[in-house]
Amino acid sequence: TSAQAALSPSAKYACQRQSPLVCPNQDLVEQLAVLKRARELDLNWESALSYARAIASIKAYPRKIQSAKEARKLAYVGDKTELKVIREYLKSGQISETKSILEGEKYRVLMEFSSIYGIGPMTAQVLYARRCRTLEDVKRFYKDPDNAALEIEEDDDDEDEEKNVRVPERWIEVSLALKDDLSIKIPRREVEQVARMVMHELEEIQPGCLHTIAGGYRRGKRESNDIDIVITHPAADANRVRELCQEFTDVLSKKGLVTHLMTLTGQHSPSSSPAGVIAKAFTIFSLPGSGRSRRLDLIFAVPDVYWTAVVGWTGSTMFQRDLRLHAKSKDLKFDSSGITRRTDESVIIAHSEKDVFEILGLPYIHPTMRNA
Ligand code: DGT
Numbered sequence: 617t618s619a620q621a622a623l624s625p626s627a628k629y630a631c632q633r634q635s636p637l638v639c640p641n642q643d644l645v646e647q648l649a650v651l652k653r654a655r656e657l658d659l660n661w662e663s664a665l666s667y668a669r670a671i672a673s674i675k676a677y678p679r680k681i682q683s684a685k686e687a688r689k690l691a692y693v694g695d696k697t698e699l700k701v702i703r704e705y706l707k708s709g710q711i712s713e714t715k716s717i718l719e720g721e722k723y724r725v726l727m728e729f730s731s732i733y734g735i736g737p738m739t740a741q742v743l744y745a746r747r748c749r750t751l752e753d754v755k756r757f758y759k760d761p762d763n764a765a766l767e768i769e770e771d772d773d774d775e776d777e778e779k780n781v782r783v784p785e786r787w788i789e790v791s792l793a794l795k796d797d798l799s800i801k802i803p804r805r806e807v808e809q810v811a812r813m814v815m816h817e818l819e820e821i822q823p824g825c826l827h828t829i830a831g832g833y834r835r836g837k838r839e840s841n842d843i844d845i846v847i848t849h850p851a852a853d854a855n856r857v858r859e860l861c862q863e864f865t866d867v868l869s870k871k872g873l874v875t876h877l878m879t880l881t882g883q884h885s886p887s888s889s890p891a892g893v894i895a896k897a898f899t900i901f902s903l904p905g906s907g908r909s910r911r912l913d914l915i916f917a918v919p920d921v922y923w924t925a926v927v928g929w930t931g932s933t934m935f936q937r938d939l940r941l942h943a944k945s946k947d948l949k950f951d952s953s954g955i956t957r958r959t960d961e962s963v964i965i966a967h968s969e970k971d972v973f974e975i976l977g978l979p980y981i982h983p984t985m986r987n988a
Protein backbone atom coordinates (compact mmCIF):
# COMPACT_ATOMS: atom_id res chain seq x y z
CA THR A 617 0.00 0.00 0.00
CA SER A 618 1.05 3.61 -0.31
CA ALA A 619 1.21 3.87 3.48
CA GLN A 620 3.71 1.01 3.58
CA ALA A 621 5.80 2.61 0.89
CA ALA A 622 5.98 5.80 2.92
CA LEU A 623 7.82 4.03 5.72
CA SER A 624 11.43 4.78 4.96
CA PRO A 625 14.44 6.09 6.90
CA SER A 626 14.63 9.04 4.54
CA ALA A 627 10.94 9.96 4.69
CA LYS A 628 10.11 13.62 5.29
CA TYR A 629 8.21 13.27 8.56
CA ALA A 630 9.45 11.54 11.70
CA CYS A 631 6.08 9.77 11.95
CA GLN A 632 6.94 7.93 8.73
CA ARG A 633 10.19 6.56 10.11
CA GLN A 634 11.19 3.88 12.59
CA SER A 635 13.19 5.56 15.34
CA PRO A 636 14.63 3.19 17.92
CA LEU A 637 15.61 4.27 21.42
CA VAL A 638 19.26 3.67 20.71
CA CYS A 639 20.47 3.95 17.13
CA PRO A 640 23.65 2.90 15.30
CA ASN A 641 24.81 6.54 15.34
CA GLN A 642 24.01 7.16 18.98
CA ASP A 643 27.21 8.97 19.91
CA LEU A 644 26.83 11.40 16.99
CA VAL A 645 23.20 11.95 17.97
CA GLU A 646 24.19 12.75 21.54
CA GLN A 647 26.86 15.21 20.47
CA LEU A 648 24.40 16.92 18.13
CA ALA A 649 21.83 17.01 20.94
CA VAL A 650 24.16 19.27 22.93
CA LEU A 651 24.22 21.74 20.04
CA LYS A 652 20.44 21.56 19.82
CA ARG A 653 19.98 22.13 23.54
CA ALA A 654 22.45 25.00 23.54
CA ARG A 655 20.47 26.68 20.74
CA GLU A 656 17.27 26.22 22.73
CA LEU A 657 18.84 27.71 25.82
CA ASP A 658 20.01 30.63 23.67
CA LEU A 659 16.41 31.04 22.49
CA ASN A 660 17.51 30.36 18.94
CA TRP A 661 14.48 28.24 18.11
CA GLU A 662 15.07 28.10 14.39
CA SER A 663 18.52 26.64 14.71
CA ALA A 664 17.40 24.31 17.51
CA LEU A 665 14.62 22.94 15.33
CA SER A 666 17.00 22.49 12.46
CA TYR A 667 19.28 20.38 14.67
CA ALA A 668 16.29 18.52 16.10
CA ARG A 669 15.26 17.56 12.58
CA ALA A 670 18.72 16.41 11.63
CA ILE A 671 18.96 14.38 14.85
CA ALA A 672 15.57 12.76 14.27
CA SER A 673 16.59 11.88 10.75
CA ILE A 674 19.85 10.27 11.90
CA LYS A 675 18.02 8.32 14.62
CA ALA A 676 16.03 6.57 11.91
CA TYR A 677 19.09 5.68 9.84
CA PRO A 678 19.71 1.95 10.23
CA ARG A 679 23.50 1.87 9.66
CA LYS A 680 26.53 3.54 11.08
CA ILE A 681 27.26 6.57 8.91
CA GLN A 682 30.67 6.22 7.26
CA SER A 683 30.96 9.28 5.08
CA ALA A 684 29.63 12.79 4.57
CA LYS A 685 28.32 11.67 1.22
CA GLU A 686 26.21 9.09 2.99
CA ALA A 687 25.03 11.62 5.57
CA ARG A 688 24.08 14.16 2.93
CA LYS A 689 21.36 11.87 1.61
CA LEU A 690 19.47 11.97 4.88
CA ALA A 691 16.51 14.29 5.21
CA TYR A 692 17.41 17.58 6.98
CA VAL A 693 21.11 16.77 7.07
CA GLY A 694 22.02 18.21 3.69
CA ASP A 695 22.04 21.68 5.20
CA LYS A 696 25.49 23.29 5.33
CA THR A 697 25.60 23.74 9.11
CA GLU A 698 24.63 20.23 10.07
CA LEU A 699 26.73 18.62 7.40
CA LYS A 700 29.77 20.61 8.47
CA VAL A 701 29.70 19.38 12.06
CA ILE A 702 28.90 15.84 10.98
CA ARG A 703 31.89 15.92 8.67
CA GLU A 704 34.04 17.02 11.60
CA TYR A 705 32.62 14.21 13.70
CA LEU A 706 33.26 11.59 11.06
CA LYS A 707 36.85 12.74 10.80
CA SER A 708 37.72 13.09 14.48
CA GLY A 709 34.95 11.38 16.49
CA GLN A 710 34.31 14.72 18.15
CA ILE A 711 32.44 17.95 17.44
CA SER A 712 34.62 20.77 18.75
CA GLU A 713 31.70 23.10 19.41
CA THR A 714 30.00 20.41 21.50
CA LYS A 715 33.15 20.04 23.53
CA SER A 716 33.48 23.76 24.18
CA ILE A 717 29.79 24.11 25.05
CA LEU A 718 30.05 21.30 27.60
CA GLU A 719 33.11 22.93 29.12
CA GLY A 720 31.46 26.35 29.38
CA GLU A 721 29.92 27.61 32.60
CA LYS A 722 26.87 29.22 31.04
CA TYR A 723 25.58 26.03 29.46
CA ARG A 724 25.97 24.11 32.70
CA VAL A 725 24.12 26.78 34.67
CA LEU A 726 21.29 27.16 32.14
CA MET A 727 20.94 23.38 31.96
CA GLU A 728 20.58 23.19 35.71
CA PHE A 729 18.05 26.03 35.91
CA SER A 730 15.94 24.68 33.08
CA SER A 731 15.84 21.26 34.69
CA ILE A 732 13.54 22.77 37.31
CA TYR A 733 9.92 22.07 36.51
CA GLY A 734 8.40 25.37 35.43
CA ILE A 735 11.64 27.03 34.36
CA GLY A 736 12.09 27.07 30.61
CA PRO A 737 14.95 28.53 28.55
CA MET A 738 13.46 32.03 28.67
CA THR A 739 13.29 32.17 32.46
CA ALA A 740 16.67 30.50 32.78
CA GLN A 741 18.15 33.28 30.65
CA VAL A 742 16.50 35.97 32.77
CA LEU A 743 17.83 34.35 35.94
CA TYR A 744 21.30 34.16 34.43
CA ALA A 745 21.13 37.81 33.38
CA ARG A 746 20.16 38.68 36.95
CA ARG A 747 23.39 37.05 38.06
CA CYS A 748 21.98 33.80 39.40
CA ARG A 749 24.54 31.01 39.07
CA THR A 750 23.38 28.38 41.53
CA LEU A 751 20.02 27.01 42.63
CA GLU A 752 20.59 28.78 45.93
CA ASP A 753 20.73 32.05 43.98
CA VAL A 754 17.49 31.10 42.25
CA LYS A 755 15.79 30.35 45.56
CA ARG A 756 16.91 33.69 46.94
CA PHE A 757 15.78 35.40 43.77
CA TYR A 758 12.26 34.04 44.09
CA LYS A 759 12.07 34.86 47.80
CA ASP A 760 12.48 38.52 46.93
CA PRO A 761 8.91 39.77 46.44
CA ASP A 762 10.11 42.16 43.72
CA ASN A 763 11.17 39.20 41.65
CA ALA A 764 8.43 36.75 42.46
CA ALA A 765 6.34 37.89 39.54
CA LEU A 766 8.87 36.69 37.01
CA GLU A 767 6.88 34.69 34.54
CA ILE A 768 7.34 30.97 34.60
CA GLU A 769 7.08 29.03 31.42
CA GLU A 770 6.34 25.47 30.71
CA ASP A 771 8.41 23.53 28.25
CA ASP A 772 5.54 22.98 25.93
CA ASP A 773 5.45 23.80 22.27
CA ASP A 774 1.89 22.76 21.85
CA GLU A 775 0.38 25.02 19.28
CA ASP A 776 -3.22 24.08 19.36
CA GLU A 777 -4.18 22.92 22.77
CA GLU A 778 -4.07 24.27 26.19
CA LYS A 779 -2.25 27.50 25.63
CA ASN A 780 -3.45 28.45 29.05
CA VAL A 781 -1.34 25.87 30.83
CA ARG A 782 0.98 27.79 33.07
CA VAL A 783 2.71 26.56 36.13
CA PRO A 784 1.45 28.84 38.90
CA GLU A 785 4.31 30.98 40.14
CA ARG A 786 4.09 29.77 43.69
CA TRP A 787 5.07 26.30 42.53
CA ILE A 788 8.53 27.33 41.64
CA GLU A 789 9.35 27.03 45.33
CA VAL A 790 7.86 23.55 45.41
CA SER A 791 9.87 22.53 42.36
CA LEU A 792 13.03 23.89 43.89
CA ALA A 793 12.40 22.24 47.24
CA LEU A 794 11.74 18.87 45.60
CA LYS A 795 14.53 19.25 43.08
CA ASP A 796 16.68 16.45 44.50
CA ASP A 797 13.83 13.94 44.35
CA LEU A 798 12.47 15.07 41.02
CA SER A 799 15.84 14.83 39.32
CA ILE A 800 16.10 11.13 40.14
CA LYS A 801 14.96 9.12 37.17
CA ILE A 802 12.14 6.64 37.57
CA PRO A 803 12.85 3.01 36.69
CA ARG A 804 10.23 1.08 34.74
CA ARG A 805 9.10 -1.09 37.60
CA GLU A 806 8.40 1.96 39.73
CA VAL A 807 6.40 3.53 36.89
CA GLU A 808 4.34 0.33 36.83
CA GLN A 809 4.00 0.30 40.60
CA VAL A 810 2.72 3.88 40.69
CA ALA A 811 0.30 3.19 37.82
CA ARG A 812 -1.03 0.12 39.58
CA MET A 813 -1.58 2.04 42.76
CA VAL A 814 -3.23 4.95 40.96
CA MET A 815 -5.57 2.71 38.99
CA HIS A 816 -6.46 0.80 42.12
CA GLU A 817 -7.51 4.05 43.79
CA LEU A 818 -9.42 5.14 40.72
CA GLU A 819 -11.37 1.87 40.67
CA GLU A 820 -12.73 2.84 44.10
CA ILE A 821 -14.38 6.00 42.86
CA GLN A 822 -15.13 4.91 39.28
CA PRO A 823 -14.99 1.22 38.43
CA GLY A 824 -14.21 0.22 34.86
CA CYS A 825 -11.68 2.84 33.79
CA LEU A 826 -9.14 2.00 31.09
CA HIS A 827 -5.62 3.33 31.05
CA THR A 828 -2.36 3.37 29.15
CA ILE A 829 0.97 4.36 30.62
CA ALA A 830 2.27 6.69 27.92
CA GLY A 831 5.36 8.91 27.65
CA GLY A 832 8.91 7.68 27.42
CA TYR A 833 7.98 4.56 29.37
CA ARG A 834 5.85 3.39 26.49
CA ARG A 835 8.63 4.12 24.03
CA GLY A 836 10.80 1.71 25.97
CA LYS A 837 12.92 4.16 27.97
CA ARG A 838 14.48 2.36 30.91
CA GLU A 839 14.13 5.44 33.11
CA SER A 840 11.65 8.29 32.95
CA ASN A 841 11.52 11.82 34.28
CA ASP A 842 7.84 11.59 35.01
CA ILE A 843 4.88 9.24 34.77
CA ASP A 844 2.22 9.93 32.17
CA ILE A 845 -1.04 8.00 32.39
CA VAL A 846 -3.89 8.42 29.90
CA ILE A 847 -7.24 7.37 31.33
CA THR A 848 -10.76 6.96 30.00
CA HIS A 849 -14.05 5.39 30.95
CA PRO A 850 -16.36 3.85 28.32
CA ALA A 851 -19.38 5.80 29.56
CA ALA A 852 -17.77 9.12 30.45
CA ASP A 853 -18.81 12.28 28.63
CA ALA A 854 -16.86 15.53 28.72
CA ASN A 855 -18.49 16.61 31.97
CA ARG A 856 -17.78 13.34 33.68
CA VAL A 857 -14.17 13.42 32.50
CA ARG A 858 -13.61 16.83 34.07
CA GLU A 859 -15.42 15.75 37.21
CA LEU A 860 -13.39 12.56 37.48
CA CYS A 861 -10.13 14.41 37.09
CA GLN A 862 -11.09 16.80 39.87
CA GLU A 863 -12.59 14.18 42.15
CA PHE A 864 -9.72 11.80 41.72
CA THR A 865 -6.98 14.32 42.40
CA ASP A 866 -8.93 15.37 45.51
CA VAL A 867 -9.04 11.79 46.72
CA LEU A 868 -5.35 11.22 46.04
CA SER A 869 -4.53 14.44 47.86
CA LYS A 870 -6.64 13.50 50.87
CA LYS A 871 -4.88 10.16 51.04
CA GLY A 872 -1.53 11.87 50.90
CA LEU A 873 -0.57 10.11 47.68
CA VAL A 874 -0.61 13.39 45.81
CA THR A 875 1.26 16.04 47.77
CA HIS A 876 1.08 18.87 45.24
CA LEU A 877 -1.20 19.72 42.39
CA MET A 878 0.88 21.69 39.89
CA THR A 879 -1.84 22.35 37.32
CA LEU A 880 -5.34 21.24 36.78
CA THR A 881 -6.85 22.03 33.41
CA GLY A 882 -10.09 21.37 31.66
CA GLN A 883 -12.07 22.72 34.58
CA HIS A 884 -13.66 25.87 33.32
CA SER A 885 -11.43 26.80 30.47
CA PRO A 886 -13.24 26.37 27.17
CA SER A 887 -9.92 26.83 25.36
CA SER A 888 -8.30 23.91 27.15
CA SER A 889 -9.40 21.46 24.49
CA PRO A 890 -12.20 21.47 21.97
CA ALA A 891 -15.40 20.77 23.87
CA GLY A 892 -13.31 19.96 26.95
CA VAL A 893 -12.79 16.34 25.90
CA ILE A 894 -9.56 16.15 27.89
CA ALA A 895 -8.83 17.08 31.48
CA LYS A 896 -5.33 17.00 32.89
CA ALA A 897 -3.80 17.02 36.33
CA PHE A 898 -0.06 17.53 36.70
CA THR A 899 0.76 16.34 40.17
CA ILE A 900 3.52 15.36 42.56
CA PHE A 901 2.98 11.81 43.71
CA SER A 902 4.54 10.46 46.85
CA LEU A 903 5.15 6.74 46.81
CA PRO A 904 4.28 5.28 50.21
CA GLY A 905 7.26 3.54 51.73
CA SER A 906 9.94 5.24 49.69
CA GLY A 907 8.49 8.67 50.42
CA ARG A 908 10.08 9.84 47.21
CA SER A 909 8.36 12.55 45.19
CA ARG A 910 7.59 11.79 41.57
CA ARG A 911 5.94 13.85 38.87
CA LEU A 912 2.73 12.22 37.79
CA ASP A 913 0.62 13.52 34.90
CA LEU A 914 -2.92 12.22 34.69
CA ILE A 915 -4.74 12.77 31.41
CA PHE A 916 -8.46 12.02 31.39
CA ALA A 917 -10.05 11.66 27.96
CA VAL A 918 -13.52 10.88 26.67
CA PRO A 919 -13.57 7.52 24.83
CA ASP A 920 -13.75 9.15 21.39
CA VAL A 921 -10.38 10.84 21.81
CA TYR A 922 -8.72 8.26 24.05
CA TRP A 923 -6.52 6.85 21.29
CA THR A 924 -5.45 10.21 19.95
CA ALA A 925 -4.54 11.16 23.51
CA VAL A 926 -2.55 7.95 23.90
CA VAL A 927 -0.67 8.63 20.66
CA GLY A 928 -0.11 12.27 21.56
CA TRP A 929 1.17 11.50 25.03
CA THR A 930 3.36 8.65 23.90
CA GLY A 931 5.45 11.12 21.95
CA SER A 932 8.23 11.63 21.27
CA THR A 933 7.83 15.37 21.00
CA MET A 934 9.33 15.32 17.51
CA PHE A 935 7.18 12.37 16.48
CA GLN A 936 4.12 14.27 17.65
CA ARG A 937 5.16 17.48 15.96
CA ASP A 938 5.49 15.66 12.67
CA LEU A 939 2.18 13.87 13.17
CA ARG A 940 0.62 17.32 13.20
CA LEU A 941 2.50 18.49 10.15
CA HIS A 942 1.79 15.29 8.27
CA ALA A 943 -1.90 15.55 9.18
CA LYS A 944 -1.92 19.13 7.97
CA SER A 945 -0.52 18.05 4.62
CA LYS A 946 -3.58 15.79 4.33
CA ASP A 947 -5.98 18.59 5.27
CA LEU A 948 -6.47 17.05 8.69
CA LYS A 949 -5.80 18.43 12.10
CA PHE A 950 -4.26 16.11 14.66
CA ASP A 951 -3.60 16.64 18.32
CA SER A 952 -4.13 14.75 21.57
CA SER A 953 -7.73 15.88 21.68
CA GLY A 954 -8.74 14.44 18.33
CA ILE A 955 -8.57 14.41 14.56
CA THR A 956 -10.67 16.81 12.49
CA ARG A 957 -10.99 17.64 8.81
CA ARG A 958 -9.68 21.10 8.15
CA THR A 959 -12.21 21.68 5.38
CA ASP A 960 -15.40 21.31 7.40
CA GLU A 961 -14.11 20.71 10.94
CA SER A 962 -15.86 17.36 11.03
CA VAL A 963 -14.50 15.02 13.66
CA ILE A 964 -13.00 11.64 12.78
CA ILE A 965 -13.03 9.12 15.61
CA ALA A 966 -10.22 6.60 16.03
CA HIS A 967 -11.27 3.38 17.72
CA SER A 968 -7.79 2.05 18.30
CA GLU A 969 -4.22 3.23 18.14
CA LYS A 970 -3.79 1.60 14.73
CA ASP A 971 -6.88 3.50 13.64
CA VAL A 972 -5.14 6.80 14.41
CA PHE A 973 -2.35 5.91 12.00
CA GLU A 974 -4.76 4.62 9.39
CA ILE A 975 -6.89 7.75 9.45
CA LEU A 976 -3.76 9.83 9.00
CA GLY A 977 -2.68 7.62 6.09
CA LEU A 978 0.40 6.40 7.92
CA PRO A 979 1.88 2.96 8.39
CA TYR A 980 1.57 1.83 12.00
CA ILE A 981 4.71 2.43 14.01
CA HIS A 982 5.26 0.59 17.24
CA PRO A 983 5.65 2.88 20.30
CA THR A 984 9.25 1.71 20.82
CA MET A 985 10.04 2.99 17.31
CA ARG A 986 8.73 6.50 17.96
CA ASN A 987 11.88 7.83 19.59
CA ALA A 988 12.45 10.56 16.99
P1 DGT B 1 10.37 11.91 30.16
O1 DGT B 1 11.18 13.16 30.21
O2 DGT B 1 11.15 10.73 30.61
O3 DGT B 1 9.07 12.05 30.88
O4 DGT B 1 10.07 11.71 28.60
P2 DGT B 1 8.68 11.83 27.87
O5 DGT B 1 8.90 11.54 26.44
O6 DGT B 1 7.66 11.00 28.58
O7 DGT B 1 8.33 13.34 27.96
P3 DGT B 1 7.03 14.05 28.58
O8 DGT B 1 6.54 13.31 29.76
O9 DGT B 1 7.40 15.48 28.77
O10 DGT B 1 5.96 14.04 27.43
C1 DGT B 1 5.46 12.88 26.82
C2 DGT B 1 4.74 13.26 25.58
O11 DGT B 1 3.55 13.92 25.90
C3 DGT B 1 5.54 14.18 24.70
O12 DGT B 1 5.71 13.63 23.43
C4 DGT B 1 4.74 15.40 24.51
C5 DGT B 1 3.45 15.12 25.18
N1 DGT B 1 3.11 16.22 26.09
C6 DGT B 1 3.82 16.67 27.14
N2 DGT B 1 3.20 17.70 27.72
C7 DGT B 1 2.07 17.90 27.03
C8 DGT B 1 0.96 18.82 27.13
O13 DGT B 1 0.90 19.69 28.00
N3 DGT B 1 -0.03 18.68 26.21
C9 DGT B 1 0.01 17.71 25.24
N4 DGT B 1 -0.98 17.60 24.40
N5 DGT B 1 1.01 16.86 25.12
C10 DGT B 1 2.01 16.94 25.98
Ligand code: MG
Pocket residue numbers: 830831832833840841842843844
Ligand atom coordinates in the same frame (compact mmCIF):
# COMPACT_ATOMS: atom_id res chain seq x y z
MG1 MG C 1 7.04 11.44 30.56
